[in-house]
Amino acid sequence: MLNVTFNIEEVKPLREIIAATIRNYIIEGKIKPGERLLEPNVAKLLGVSRTPLREAFLQLESEGFLKFNPRKGALVTETSLEDAEETYEIKGALEALAASLASSNITPQQIDELIVINKKMESIANSKKKDYKNFLELNSIFHQKIYEVCGNEKLKKTIKTLRNQTLRYNYIFLSLLSHLNESVNEHYEIIQALKKGNQKEVELAVKNHNDSALRLLKNYIENQKKQ
Numbered sequence: 001m002l003n004v005t006f007n008i009e010e011v012k013p014l015r016e017i018i019a020a021t022i023r024n025y026i027i028e029g030k031i032k033p034g035e036r037l038l039e040p041n042v043a044k045l046l047g048v049s050r051t052p053l054r055e056a057f058l059q060l061e062s063e064g065f066l067k068f069n070p071r072k073g074a075l076v077t078e079t080s081l082e083d084a085e086e087t088y089e090i091k092g093a094l095e096a097l098a099a100s101l102a103s104s105n106i107t108p109q110q111i112d113e114l115i116v117i118n119k120k121m122e123s124i125a126n127s128k129k130k131d132y133k134n135f136l137e138l139n140s141i142f143h144q145k146i147y148e149v150c151g152n153e154k155l156k157k158t159i160k161t162l163r164n165q166t167l168r169y170n171y172i173f174l175s176l177l178s179h180l181n182e183s184v185n186e187h188y189e190i191i192q193a194l195k196k197g198n199q200k201e202v203e204l205a206v207k208n209h210n211d212s213a214l215r216l217l218k219n220y221i222e223n224q225k226k227q
Contacts, residue, residue, distance in 0.1 A: 018056035027167045038073040091162040092210030098147035100203040125180035
């Protein structure tokens with residue numbers, strides 16, 4: 001088990017701080033799929049009581065990161081091709097809908113912000129030593145800025161959960177897929193569609209971007225099975 005720390009002074013419920021800490025370690029692969037997290041051990045490591053920890057476990061279970069049993073503790077869920085397909089398919093459809101709605105609300109200033117973010121991603125993609133973690137963080141910000149202006153709170157919340165789940169696959173496979181430039185180019189297509197304010201074009205560009213990531217991921221997983 002890892003020696004993890006977090007800022008307990010953050011203005012968030014303790015449950016959310018604990019959940020975010022554990023989620024990040026799962027996403028980054030520091031806590032492995034199939035690893036069991038026992039309440040007494042984790043509570044002691046984090047210096048928290050078992051009540052907020054159990055609440056955090058239940059939150060992470062609802063997000064698909066853990067399988068929780070009060071007596072047996074929490075088990076980190078396994079990654080699989082089936083899980084990836086299901087998650088990306090749902091995420092792609094909902095992000096396309098959110099982007100379509102956002103195209104009516106997004107401002108020229110917000111589009112300029114997307115361009116700045118994507119240029120930073122492009123710089124990383126073209127560098128010799130690629131900062132994959134920073135690329136992923138910028139990618140998350142890029143998509144968040146789009147769905148945050150869709151005007152549908154339930155849709156935003158659902159997409160955030162699904163994007164957290166796909167981050168596990170990003171961290172596991174992104175450095176091996178080498179499709180950073182493709183992702184950047186697809187972002188520019190999304191930006192151009194948003195500039196036009198064409199809902200159908202925006203929806204298609206976002207859907208194609210998601211499907212491209214899933215296709216590369218599937219190819220990688222299937223090739224790994226053959227080795």
